[in-house]
Amino acid sequence: MKAGFDVVVIGGGCAGLATAIAASDLGLDCVVLEKAPKLGGGSAISSGYLWIGANHLDAAAGGTDTPEAVTDYIRYVGAGAVDEARMAAFVAEAPGALRFFEAAGIPFRLSPRIDHYGMAPGARGAGRIVDTPPFDAGAFGDAVLLPAGPLFRVSGSTLPGGANSPALWAAAEAAARDQPGLRGGGAGLVSRLVQLAIGRGIPLLTGVAVERLTVTDGRVSGVVATGGIIIEARRAVVIASGGYESSPELVDRFEALPGWQSMFPGSVTGDGLVMATEHGAATQVIGNNLSVFLGFRNPDEAPSGVAPCRLSGTQELPSPHTMVVNRHGRRFADESFFQAMAPALHHFDVVARERPNLPCWLIFDRQFADSFSFGGRPPGAAIPSWVQRADSIEALARALGIDADGLAATVRGFNADARDGVDRAFGRGQSAWGLNRYDPRTTLGAIDAPPFYGIRLHPTALSSVGLLADAKARVRHVRGHPMAGLYAVGNAAARTETGSGYQTGFSLASGLTFGLIAARDTASDREAN
Ligand SMILES: Cc1cc2nc3c(=O)[nH]c(=O)nc-3n(C[C@H](O)[C@H](O)[C@H](O)COP(=O)(O)OP(=O)(O)OC[C@H]3O[C@@H](n4cnc5c(N)ncnc54)[C@H](O)[C@@H]3O)c2cc1C
Known part of the structure; x- marks a missing residue:
């Protein structure tokens, strides 16, 4: 395998895969390095909902959502912890990201799920949460991490009542028997992203942990991975390694919640945070973290x-x-x-x-x-x-x-x-x-x-602390400027676009959106050069 790419993506969850697909469609040559033996990270064991206000699927169904209402809602949920520029980028770009990945081949659909804070300005009963219908991923579905139990095959918005619905269990068990490759929820979303990445010829290297970044002439120029392998990044390194929920040490350092247990896979240990701060990256705490x-x-x-x-x-x-x-x-x-x-x-x-x-x-x-x-x-x-x-x-x-x-x-x-x-x-x-x-x-x-x-x-x-990224997903240095050649997307970046509150679908939507933004910025950087 060659040891140099335009874009090196660290982490094969939703944010990393989305970044790689977008970068590839924009003409960049990229690789995804995944520490775990399977792709997907926390995204693959999630419910797979994306929260995207004023989206075209809702409009086609007669919805009248507006970016102003979306902004009002996020500002309320964010409870004073949003970065206005990041929030504006999220509101403006998320609907386009949905269309981008739909055009790439993901059949999104509206979910009946609702805004959590019905009392908030700009809240809506439905129309903002989307997911993907379950599909048969066949053999390559095995490349993706799966949650325990059969329910992921059918996904939550298929039947009301969630895990408490006997009909959902019956359908999931039938699917496990008759269509073992069926993937819904987060596993379905990730499997579709993996399918798109494979179709584009993007190398998805599993069992490869990035250990540190390399910096040449003040620009992040690549990574050092398992076994000392150096992989050059001609344009950018994108950190998409998730949060640090499964690192007891970082949880002890940043969270004050005694008895914490991680809901994420064991590989999600804040590696991106450590390797970027080693070179002066700024971090941001989401105070009053309600996730x-x-x-x-x-x-x-x-x-x-x-x-x-x-x-x-x-x-x-x-x-x-x-x-x-x-x-x-x-x-x-x-x-x-x-x-x-x-x-x-x-x-x-x-x-x-x-x-x-x-x-x-x-x-x-x-x-x-x-x-x-x-x-x-x-x-x-x-x-x-x-x-x-x-x-x-x-x-x-x-x-x-x-x-x-x-x-x-x-x-x-x-x-x-x-x-x-x-x-x-x-x-x-x-x-x-x-x-x-x-x-x-x-x-x-x-x-x-x-x-x-x-x-x-x-x-x-979800981790309270992440890398401080700007509206273009560029990681900021502690001295304020963007670090040349370094981006952070998904949970590796502090959630400054949505702030303190939790709304189902914010995370995955943010990963897709800032993944596209990072790819675009890298591509435009190439044009400028
Ligand atoms: C049960 C559950 C349900 C959820 N439901 C939803 C939902 O419906 N909607 C929503 O928006 N959010 C949901 N979430 C939250 C969501 O899953 C995460 O916020 C999201 O998956 C983060 O995506 P990511 O791509 O940033 O990180 P991840 O998907 O966690 O991917 C990070 C990847 O990076 C890899 N990695 C780590 N370190 C390295 C390294 N050094 N080198 C190489 N690779 C590395 C990890 O192994 C991992 O595969 C849910 C979470 C859980 C647990």
Whole structure:
């Protein structure tokens, strides 16, 4: 293989693959270097939704979205942490990126998913979230990382109810049997990107970890990869290596969330952040990071390794006959709206000198176990032995290390509210997001049927810190200027285009958009030379 390319892309997730495809279509010669044995990173185990305001698919369906409304919404969600120029670039370029990758061969479709913050200026009920229909990736689907379980084959927007829908499980299991190559969700999106990259002859080298950047005459000029191999980048190195969620050391350094578990593959360890800062790259912290969720590892999903933390916020937490409590046995937010939980996890009690809501536990009863999905198992499947259980709430509390009287009192109050169909403490199910998905009464159910179950939930989040990139995706030096020849896209870059808040689809849309922007800037740089 030759050892020089116009563009060297570090990381084979959505952002890296999109960058490489765009660069290739713009006439640049590029390579993707992927550390893991399979392509896809966090993108491949994601749900695969992209949030793109004022897009042409919505317009064709009669939508009347505008860039102004999109901007208003992002500014609200961003909560003061957006970079106006990056946000403007995202708003202006994302619809074009969608068309670009559609024209390249990805059949995007509108998803019924909605804006999380229905109360925000510019919010819309639907029309901004897109995904890709499942498709048969055939043999090359094996080149892509897959999440545990069969659901990725059908993807979430295909059937309502998500993991709690028995029909979705039946369809996914049938697909696993009859069409083993079927890929939906993030695995489907990545498989389609891989198909496009292969079609363009882009080398996708797996098991190749980039260890450092090379710099020649003040310009990033290439990379040093596994085994000391030097690969020259004639135009640009694009860092698309994701965040640092799976690096305990960087998580300890940058995040203040005790008990953190990573929801990403083990290869996502902040390598790009380290290798760029070594040469003076600036970093940016997304303060008040609300891309924080609760979940737990299902040890059965990685019997000989570490399973990614499985998100509970759209599966167990909104289901009836469940609640989340802290060590005092008290609830602290509307469990059915995962964004209501996020700030409560950061809460600090100045007198007790503790975070009252971490650790916290999911509590449920037999009624949940009999009908709903736990830990990525089909609805109603037996609750695994690694989940604590007891015949009384007090005994369960003692076994988990929760205040027993506190939990018993909370359950009594919650059950009375559940029977009335209203959560007087936290308005469970009544957020705009919740109302769109559930009748509040369907998310409320008494916890009164033994056995009672409980499991510790862990915080998991998108990295708060990333490389500071400008509106052209160029990495900024600590002294302010763009670093010649260096770009950062996807989660490797700080989320300054969308700021503090979380909205499903921001990440993948940003990866696609800034990947295209980086490729264009590199191509125009070549023309200027
Ligand atoms: C369960 C779940 C559901 C999600 N759903 C959505 C959703 O629906 N929509 C959305 O927008 N976001 C979603 N997300 C978030 C989204 O998955 C990520 O934000 C996104 O995948 C980041 O893409 P990326 O390309 O930047 O990084 P990744 O996809 O993580 O790719 C980075 C790649 O770089 C590789 N790499 C790391 N270091 C090196 C190195 N030194 N050399 C070479 N390669 C390296 C990694 O192995 C990895 O493959 C979800 C996340 C999870 C966990």
